[in-house]
Amino acid sequence: MESIMEKPMMDTGGGMIERTKSDQLAPPPPPSSAQSLSRTASAETVLSTADVTTTTSLSRKSSFGKRSASGGAGAGGNSHGYSSSNNNNSHIRKSRSAQLKLEMEDLVSSGAALSRASSASLGFSFTFTGFTPPPQDTMSSAELHPFSDDDNTMDIEAGTPRKKLMTEPTLPIYLKFAEVKYKVAVKGTPREILSGISGSAAPGEVLALMGPSGSGKTTLLSILGGRVAGPGDVEGCVSYNDEPYCKSLNRRIGFVTQDDVLFTHLTVKETLTYAALLRLPRTMTRQEKEERTIDIIYELGLERCQDTMIGGSFVRGVSGGERKRVCIGNEIIINPSLLFLDEPTSGLDSTTALRIIQLLHDIAEDGKTVITTIHQPSSRLFHKFDKLILLGRGSLLYFGKASEAMPYFQSIGCTPLIAMNPAEFLLDLANGNTTDVSVPSELDDKVHMENQNLQTNTKNDYKPSAQDVHEYLVDAYENRVAYKAKKQLLDPLPISDDMKTTITSSKREWGTSWWQQYSILFCRGIKERRHDYLSWMRITQVIATSVILGLLWWHSDPSTPKGLQDQAGLLFFIAVFWGFFPVFTAIFTFPQERAMLNKERAADMYKLSAYFLARTTSDLPLDLFLPVIFMVIVYFMAGLKATAAHFFLSMLTVFLSIIAAQGLGLAIGASLLDIKKATTLASVTVMTFMLAGGFFVKKVPPFISWLRYLSFNYHTYRLLLKVQYHPVPDILINAIPLDNGVTEVVALVAMIIGYRVLAYMSLRRTKTSAS
């Protein structure tokens, strides 16, 4: 499989770069004019300055030649195309650089005239409208090379030199999508969220999805990434190297969600290490995976905060930008062929945002396909995108090269009248806002006629409505561009059949064995939750409760009927206390981790059974730590039978009760996956079990007496009585005699297993976005 994946890159050498160009999805253009036109976009900035060596594309691409292979990252012989050979890598890079050099020379000689003319004309119209040309030349080196761009670049924040982000070759994946529609039923009425979106992205490109809030960017990104969740109907065609989506693709896709889904109490390094251990292929050793983590930390400029906790609402942790970089690190650590990002720059300052987009650029230029949604990019960010999709109310307003978006809108009569960030201009248009924008005569006439019909002719009324603008833009795209774009999508890809079949033929694979998954998740669980369990608040709570109980039952005497009743009350309280607490701790487990579970299962990080078992067992040592403190204090203060056998049997009974109660909490949480509903159901259940526990009501009506058998309080209480008294006095137990306690132990063990099976089945039923 490795050879198949690497073949296109190895065999063709520089040919790989040719494929990464955006025009690969188009049919071979006719010579001269078409050729130079297709190249104009990427080179126009450069050619207009007549200085090829300062071009963004050339400087970006030529950096290949400078890189060295990463020691830790290159594990050979794995299914993800991690190169085993540094020589091979450098050979590929050299070939790519050589190819680019040739390409640029070719570009300069054959297409320069037309490109210059085209650039000049664009330059004229931009200047006229106040639009400033791409400002790369004026940026400081730090801005140009956000995290790193060559080995000598300094990290602005850390003030330390940084390595260039370097990834190994992977299977290049061409993404095409045609007529993608998405409908949901809102209160019984179908609502179209996306109406026929078509486009493509090739390896080496960054495709930006832009549009106003609610225009459908996230929905489209989720569909393209195979992560659409929810009740909606998806129509249309999405293909990866001309093949439909299949589960084995999950391991080639990185998906950074809009909300940062991270564990609060893990450090940056721990977070990335666990991701590496779980996601990187089995062929890599643990040491190689850890080395890769270090590389990623270094490459993302996270070394200063690598030992800082991620943090959350209640815990101070890393900054927003660092958090976002950790999320990106979590995905790029697997060296994905396709990287999807949902608003990676939202909430970040412009410098950090630029650094993140530059990082995406670096990733793309290593042959990955990058698709990102973006809300309101600055003009500097905007010029970093290769391709652009502009959405408005779920419809496609533009798909094409980002650099050709402004000329396109000018060609349909929409031109900014003042100096404007192109992204701001496009978003205004997508919102139907034509303030400071020249309106096409077609739209002007329509408004004029509408106003005449309505006989309102105040000046303001001449502004077209948002609906009119939207319809005009949709029609304009449909009539002028869509047909051509869709036709190009039908063209077969210039890739070998091997590359196509690699996607469908490769089996769904797990990064590690089941047992390794279990042990990694177990350790991660302990690390994440040790803070909760060992918090002084909880320890104080348990110690305070046990001391109060010990004082109230101080050296209780069971030789008198009253003393016996009192001691039985204490035993019942212990049964209830250690039945109540674990239920309410456990119901939060799965609802709280739902987002993380969805995300990680969608990425095929582990089997659900490994996660479930690790999640439920990693809580145990910590869950059993507090009851030990409790029992030691209460048992001896209250004067219960002071022999080792009695104490340890009582302790064991409490443990059984805790594990059974935990199972109930897990089952309720997993079946409802909603904290409010789960808390309500749990409180009713726990109260019922407590009342049926055999202490409060002695004469339970026969038609409801069966309820006690479901109550773990009932079984725990009877076992605690059995341990303390031989034989158990009749006044303490109901009509049902207590023999040797085996029935109670069996009932508790059945609950321990039964509730957990129920919880597991409920989780299995829950659909993840990628399943």
Ligand SMILES: Nc1ncnc2c1ncn2[C@@H]1O[C@H](COP(=O)(O)OP(=O)(O)OP(=O)(O)O)[C@@H](O)[C@H]1O
């Ligand atoms: N399952 C659903 N049920 C009902 N409405 C939905 C559903 N999914 C998406 N929508 C609606 O579809 C529209 C597009 O949502 P989407 O999240 O894709 O927008 P967006 O462009 O990403 O917005 P933002 O930039 O604010 O994140 C919104 O109006 C949203 O309310």
